[in-house]
Amino acid sequence: MSELNGPKLVIAISSTALFDMRESHEIYESQGVAAYSKYQREHEDDILEPGEAFPLVTKLLRINEKLGGEPRVEVILLSRNSADTGLRVFNSIAHHGLNITRAAFSGGNSPYRYVSAFACHLFLSTNAQDVRSALDSGMAAATLLPSQKSVSESDELRFAFDGDAVLFSDASERIFKERGLDAFTANEKAEARMPLDAGPFKIFLQTLHSLQAEFPIDECPIRTALVTARAAPAHERVVRTLREWGIRIDESLFLGGLSKGDFLKSFGADVFFDDQQVHCSSASEHVATGHVPHGVANELKE
Template sequence: MAVDLGDKLVVAISSRALFDLEESHRVFVEEGVEAYSRYQIEHEEVPLDPGMAFLLVRKLLAINTLSGDNPRVEVILLSRNSADTGLRVFNSIQHHGLTITRAAFSSGDPPYRYVAAFGAHLFLSAEPGDVRAALEAGCAAATIIPARTEHPDEGPPGPLRIAFDGDAVLFSDEAERVFKTEGLARFAESERSAARTPLAGGPFKNFLAALHRIQKEYPDPAHAPIRTALVTARSAPAHERVIRTLRAWDIRIDEAIFLGGMDKGEFLRVFGADIFFDDQQGHVESAARHVTAGHVPHGVANES
């Protein structure tokens, strides 16, 4: 009987986001496919070092240790390697003790095509083109940006902490379009008048909902293995529509920080985010001074 991952949180990740493949990638860029293939086969017994999303993946998989015989998280590897050159990646997964058993090796073709087939709620990659294509196909996706700060080997202690921007990430970019085209005063007026009209969902709504399903298994939030935060440039009176939207979705978010345009980085450090998702490159760069960040190239802020 076919295996169904429908009751799990499914995260797909590229091999370059999971492991440090920069030296291998240099060989590929400078010397070509055949040299890259020889290099990977010659080094396939040499474990790869952790990459940008390694600690995040470790904390995701650690949730399964709390759920007994019903693992709640599945991590899928998606890679542009061939199965031949990808053997080093699988050997590295085993070396680091990661319980990743499913993968797709696409031999140079874009691997994001398999995101929907695996039922993934999130795709993380170091390749912006694959991220954009995954978003266009309807999947939450982000280009991962490493934190420019030192982390302990095991990552921050405690639950997995995930922070989100609001407009164009959790929510549609309808309100942000008003701000971009008509200014702050019109944005505030529009959001005040629409306070009781829920915002449409953005690309990360389903991912947040999947996180929330796991959280609901822990009635006491203090014991939940996941903690979420909304970190937004909004302030009063634009806060009300956001709160009512999450209420309409029946989704709990643990912390909400309305910054009114203040820099987000320090607040993400205080929250202890394992990763923060934002559609605006400037906010991502600010966040990356403190925490790992994911750029979501979606919405009006990313239209040329």
């Protein structure tokens, strides 16, 4: 797309993240592919209920209505279904009035390899292995977890991000995990003016920032927050890194190890991305949460 038309944000969503497909998935797990295919064909006119990513997708697509002209946000459907069994998914997309026209049905194989081909900035799925494969290929990706969130009625779209191993590399977090808090703090003070290396979500955040710039600040439908366990004096390096990248974060919460869930609820996040399962579990009690299986915290778990 030309600069004249502004930035375009492209997000890939798995069918199991967009819709609630637990019932058919249980048939697949217990009875196999043939029974699953038969079930989907027999129920292809039964509309699927919204899944974990559905509210996020509807808000994303509304941004196009606010800007007018060429669409600035595109959602791509990726599915392990075949086109035949995926007919139910497209029928449900049409029923819910979602402007999703591009899709890849990979017939039982992982669809993550099409994330790059579609030039996507983010991949959201309920399949942890697909997400890990996408991250290993250098793409921003997260596993959407079941949450107890209430759906926000606001049109404003709110993204919240952890810092280390999500927006930034895991180099500093690795020092914390291997050598403790004192070593981490000493390193961040010594390197305060040295920008952090990019993490897997930097380009996604950068694209969001470019999209935000299309709106007057007081009318922007997208709001971002950094929600990190860091505290002073380790905050300075983060601030300087974002400044070096030329990225504005609307809100920054330096929690010094406090539980993130209540703060995310107060922010009103539509989705929160974090690399650590313990933070994701806390967050998912309040907001939609994506686990980013990247960095030292996930290596140690393995």
